[in-house]
Amino acid sequence: MAQLTVLDLLGHGERLGLSHSAGPADERTVARVDVTPLDLLSTMPADTLVIVPGEAHPAPYRLDVALRQASARRLAGLVFTTALALPETAVALAKRGGVPVFAAPGTKPADLALAVDRLLSGGAPEAIMRATHGIEKATEAAARNDCTPESILAAANRALGAELRLVEDASVPWSAADAVCVGEVPIGRLVGASDPASALALPVIASLLSRVAQRRITDRFAPTQSRADLIVELVLAESSRVEGFVGQAARLGLPLQLSHVAAWLIPVGLANPEARAPRSLQPALELFALQLVDGRDEMWHVAFVQDDLILVSTEDHGAGDHQRRLRGVAERIQEYARSLAGDGWEYTLGLGTPQSGATGLRSSAAEARIAAESAIAAGRFGGVELTDVTGLRRVLLDVYASPTSRSLLTDILHPLDALGPERAHTAVQTLLAYLAHRNSLAHAGRELNLHPNAVGYRLKRVREVLHLDLDDPDTRFAVELACRVRLLSA
Numbered sequence: 001m002a003q004l005t006v007l008d009l010l011g012h013g014e015r016l017g018l019s020h021s022a023g024p025a026d027e028r029t030v031a032r033v034d035v036t037p038l039d040l041l042s043t044m045p046a047d048t049l050v051i052v053p054g055e056a057h058p059a060p061y062r063l064d065v066a067l068r069q070a071s072a073r074r075l076a077g078l079v080f081t082t083a084l085a086l087p088e089t090a091v092a093l094a095k096r097g098g099v100p101v102f103a104a105p106g107t108k109p110a111d112l113a114l115a116v117d118r119l120l121s122g123g124a125p126e127a128i129m130r131a132t133h134g135i136e137k138a139t140e141a142a143a144r145n146d147c148t149p150e151s152i153l154a155a156a157n158r159a160l161g162a163e164l165r166l167v168e169d170a171s172v173p174w175s176a177a178d179a180v181c182v183g184e185v186p187i188g189r190l191v192g193a194s195d196p197a198s199a200l201a202l203p204v205i206a207s208l209l210s211r212v213a214q215r216r217i218t219d220r221f222a223p224t225q226s227r228a229d230l231i232v233e234l235v236l237a238e239s240s241r242v243e244g245f246v247g248q249a250a251r252l253g254l255p256l257q258l259s260h261v262a263a264w265l266i267p268v269g270l271a272n273p274e275a276r277a278p279r280s281l282q283p284a285l286e287l288f289a290l291q292l293v294d295g296r297d298e299m300w301h302v303a304f305v306q307d308d309l310i311l312v313s314t315e316d317h318g319a320g321d322h323q324r325r326l327r328g329v330a331e332r333i334q335e336y337a338r339s340l341a342g343d344g345w346e347y348t349l350g351l352g353t354p355q356s357g358a359t360g361l362r363s364s365a366a367e368a369r370i371a372a373e374s375a376i377a378a379g380r381f382g383g384v385e386l387t388d389v390t391g392l393r394r395v396l397l398d399v400y401a402s403p404t405s406r407s408l409l410t411d412i413l414h415p416l417d418a419l420g421p422e423r424a425h426t427a428v429q430t431l432l433a434y435l436a437h438r439n440s441l442a443h444a445g446r447e448l449n450l451h452p453n454a455v456g457y458r459l460k461r462v463r464e465v466l467h468l469d470l471d472d473p474d475t476r477f478a479v480e481l482a483c484r485v486r487l488l489s490a
Helices: 004-011 038-043 059-072 086-096 109-121 123-142 149-160 198-238 239-251 281-293 320-342 357-377 391-401 405-421 421-436 439-446 454-468 474-490
Strands: 019-022 031-033 048-052 078-082 101-105 167-168 179-182 185-191 259-269 299-307 308-315 345-351 383-384
Touching: 004 109, 031 109, 038 059, 048 059, 048 109, 048 308, 059 078, 059 086, 109 123, 123 149, 123 198, 149 167, 149 198, 149 357, 179 198, 185 198, 185 281, 198 239, 198 281, 198 299, 198 308, 198 357, 239 357, 259 320, 259 357, 281 299, 281 308, 281 320, 308 320, 308 357, 320 345, 320 383, 345 357, 357 383, 405 421, 405 454, 405 474, 421 439, 421 454, 421 474
Parallel strands: 031 048, 048 078, 078 101, 345 383
Antiparallel strands: 019 101, 167 185, 179 185, 259 308, 259 345, 299 308
């Protein structure tokens, strides 16, 4: 049999329906439990917890006699199954005689005796009983509108007579019994299940905490997520439809007329650049990002276009360091994405420039996407790419970010690659200088710090390799564009 004390009994008081009325609450041992009327107390052995049946309140003189007998027999305590209103004499006798007195109004004596006997016996029945009670109390707490993870755990711990704690741990597998998750995103785990009852109740309580956390996150970020869906539609829509989003944005509380700056985060598989990132990463990234920006002065939105993450910061016109503040948040998300994805993945971050209005938001997102895609196409994985504000470079980035356009322009200069990397690069530089100066050998020579004859000699070799008519305006334009895009990637 397990060692049960009066203090242990009080620890289970909520589950047993038991409250302390008078006398000491100490470490004295409860060796057994019995249901006995007051007139048979003299037959009870020491260390017995006596449950006195009956719904009527005992007469004061009978209480006094019972307390004296209980003290003389060294009983572990008296439990009355009625609401007690002890007179001062009874309170004094209980204290002086060292008799713990309890009240369990409305409790059936046999049920209470069985529950205490299971506590005394220990083992599986007692653990199941406590676990069931802990789950019931946790469920009741979770059903309240104002419930919190703390209030649920407090109710469960009181019922279990143990201490379960929620600790932050994003590394716990979402399928673990002690995992607390938002959806499939782990946010922590329950610890402290040192006894069988707590271990039995722990998975159910963890599930309750997960559902409460999911509901709180949904209520907290639902407006932001609705606006994020609208931002994705706006970014991907045809330009002719942009004005149609203004009214919808106003209804969702998205002030399109303000200043926006966007970041675009693209995952790349190092072993296979065409591979799709695991979809399980998106909920974790979204939750991390939303919690990261929660409470900041700017308005933030997190959205996904397939595997890519879009981060948008919105605030009043003219606010200083708008892009810098976006970059600080985006780099933390980039770092977290790397830690989630592991060594086989890199995340490349592109940053747009702050711009106003619906078209400005689209433009900033396009800049960020082009910057990131251009870096990836050039083999620069995992960095932070800023958008050049000059119009020509932005056009070139857009061309280079298009696989079709890049392939066509690459084909034009592809024959030069047979010369080797260094000679091919020199040939492209010479060709661009020549074409940019309207086929002037002298001007190209000054730019390249070469004699015009040397430039002419290089161009003769280039013409022989490319077999192109550089005097044709359309050909000249295409070759110049191809040279600029190639040098941009380098």
